Amino acid sequence: GESAHTKLNKDDVARYSRQLILPSFGVQGQLKLKNSSVLIVGLGGLGCPAAQYLAAAGCGNLGLIDYDDVERSNFHRQILHSEARCGMSKAESARIALLELNPNCEIRCHSRLLYSQNAMHILRGYDVVLDCSDNLPTRYLLSDACVMLRKPLVSGSALKMDGQLTVYSYGNGPCYRCIYPVPPPPEAVTNCGDGGVLGAVTGTIGAMQALEAIKVIVGLGDVLAGRLLIFDGSSGTFRNVRIRSKRPNCHVCSAQPIITELIDYEIFCGMHATDKNNPMQML
Amino acid sequence: GESAHTKLNKDDVARYSRQLILPSFGVQGQLKLKNSSVLIVGLGGLGCPAAQYLAAAGCGNLGLIDYDDVERSNFHRQILHSEARCGMSKAESARIALLELNPNCEIRCHSRLLYSQNAMHILRGYDVVLDCSDNLPTRYLLSDACVMLRKPLVSGSALKMDGQLTVYSYGNGPCYRCIYPVPPPPEAVTNCGDGGVLGAVTGTIGAMQALEAIKVIVGLGDVLAGRLLIFDGSSGTFRNVRIRSKRPNCHVCSAQPIITELIDYEIFCGMHATDKNNPMQML
């Protein structure tokens, strides 16, 4: 609804000076960021650093969505939450921390579960979506919705000492379903509650999600679409691998899609969209 | 001076549960972290995320050293500082933010310039040192001091959209002088003030510095010694390259060292140890 900013103010210039001077960034890049809106789905181990670096960089509008409340077992990796905010909604807790960092950021909280009935409405208002979620149904839901709305989806994930990162639904790149047309058997899925995860690993991937979002918004460098970055924190090594382009018969992103409306992703995946409710599963 | 912790308390178990369950971490790993002390040199773009993930993971004792005060141009990447703490010493500002995240962390601030006359005394009290500094004289100083004190040095650096990471003075790995026996000509050195840097890039490298420090302390995985991780944020790619081992004639870390006491590193490098005071330089 608001009109776009066409100028940086004095505070912007002081605050972003070290970023403005980057080659191919400049005042125009900063204005693009200021006028951008990014939705962060999940304010956990990935969403906290991603939101932090987007707010710090001057992203003008952030949406935060998480149905969950802050608890003690979050603190080792979810670095926007604090002891004093135990029990508060994670989106609200993150908002408080982010506004301390950058009071110029407009932040909107969605403290509820994202599901097929509300996803299109919520996502519509944003330019870029970050998948910082912790479960498979939400990953399919976000991908399908981003294809239907033609929004880039910066997808990060982490478990134990491993992490993965790519950008879906961007340019000629694939969507999540192109790569994973069929969900894995539920017994093959491990969540962070059961498998554990190191905060420095989610921190690494989350910061890079912010980086890819900034690249998409500003038009910097080569966005990580059609490529998957694989991080093995135990060995401290990364692999950059080339993944397929759009699948010609993808049910969602191909020229003749079979699926044109969101479906029930919990049934599709055979599991719940909440990290906690899943039965214990291995691998 | 304090006696080592031999047990985790109830709060520890609740707080670190998702990390404790990692393979080869466990209660023993958590106790090693609780009993460890890490010195973070520089509370800027790298030091902020590194300190954040070390405090969150349960590192028992953190030392923070920075001579500088918080200013507006820091906020886009130095995510522990806030508008309300403008003008405060960076070490003090970081301490306040870190204690909100984890009040169980013992934090000691050294709000002064690290130089040859105080470095040995300050470093002696820590198990692991993180080089999050922003200038060449400090990098040589830290490496020499860590060799003399036999402490691992987790070295990160970043500029524009590039980052580098390695661990010096660990096992058979080299020290900074093994790789760079002669400093570069001062006119070839660019600092972040002149060249700019993206916060998400320092965030990525800083989080990985915390990860390597945790690996060193807990004894997890393969520490990044004798290897250099090179990050090109513009393309979103990493390279893991093999660097030399200890140089047999290294002036500091070889069996017959020529340099056995700290020297004047500003004279050695031909430049100041403060980012600000350097004349404008290119590349």
Next chain:
Amino acid sequence: MMGTPELKIILEFGAGAELLFGNIKRRQLALDGNQKWTIANLLKWMHANILTERPELFLQGDTVRPGILVLINDTDWELLGELDYELQPNDNVLFISTLHGG
């Protein structure tokens, strides 16, 4: 040693897939060089020789189960013929589990 020709390849596992293969992340294999090795054959060989844990978490029918990516020399196997790809000397084949956590 002279004699039987060998096809040397590197197998790698990541992001949890290694747990099904004795928790070993990297293996150098010397396969019988007298026969042609497609990925399909390799999967059968892996099942018979090194797949130590619940095979249904790795295989589904004749192929890998959904949620495991196969990368040949750091390229998605889908771009290279999937099961029909014929292994070349020094190929690197990586099996990687998909992560969903955060």
Next chain:
Amino acid sequence: MMGTPELKIILEFGAGAELLFGNIKRRQLALDGNQKWTIANLLKWMHANILTERPELFLQGDTVRPGILVLINDTDWELLGELDYELQPNDNVLFISTLHGG
């Protein structure tokens, strides 16, 4: 085209070193395959052909200046003979500036 043999290699530049070479991060070179190419020869060729900015920020005497690392196929050139290393077909030579900022 038949005729003169070529030695094909890949040159890469990173962390700022590319600014001295027309801001191009990756180049495929086809060098004259009739002669032997050491890194020393390659540096002379680079100076004569593609080094567009202040050469003293890349070279010092016959070698690269302090603060630039040379990596041949992702391995420190010091482990491979430095200036005397003889280039092989498809070698990847990376010149990377050392970063000091934070």
